[in-house]
Amino acid sequence: xxxxxxxxxxxxxxxxxxxxxxxxxxxxxxxxxxxxxxxxxxxxxxxxxxxxxxxxxxxxxxxxxxxxxxxxxxxxxxxxxxxxxxxxxxxxxx
Numbered sequence: 001x002x003x004x005x006x007x008x009x010x011x012x013x014x015x016x017x018x019x020x021x022x023x024x025x026x027x028x029x030x031x032x033x034x035x036x037x038x039x040x041x042x043x044x045x046x047x048x049x050x051x052x053x054x055x056x057x058x059x060x061x062x063x064x065x066x067x068x069x070x071x072x073x074x075x076x077x078x079x080x081x082x083x084x085x086x087x088x089x090x091x092x093x094x
Contacts, residue, residue, distance in 0.1 A: 002056040004029060006038060007063030016062055027053065031063065 001024045007013040008028030020026050029036045029049065036053065039045040040063055 001025065001058060002027065004053060004056050004059040006040070006059065006061040007031070010062060010064070012064075013062040016060055020060075027056070 003020055003024045004027045005013055005017050005020070006029045008017050008026075009030045013028075017026050017028060027036060029038055031037060031039065036049065038049045
C-alpha cells in the first residue's frame with residue numbers, strides 16, 4: 001500500500017513511519033520546505049499536495065503543534081505524585 005503520512009517528521013509521525021515503513025510504501029509529508037510539504041491552513045496547499053502525490057491508498061495525519069514550554073509549565077502546576085493506572089488492569093480487593 002502507498003501510505004501518505006502528514007507530520008511524518010514529528011514525534012508521533014516518526015513512530016508511525018517506523019511502524020508502517022516495514023510493510024508499506026510510506027510517503028513522508030512535512031510542514032516545512034523540502035521533499036513533500038503542505039501548509040494545512042491553506043486549501044490551495046492541500047490541493048497542490050494531492051495533485052503532486054497522485055494516487056495513494058491511505059493517508060495518516062499526525063500533524064500538530066507542540067508547545068513544550070506549556071507542557072512543562074502545566075506539569076509544574078500538577079501534583080508531583082506519579083500517575084497511577086486505574087484502567088486496563090484488573091485489581092483485586094482484600
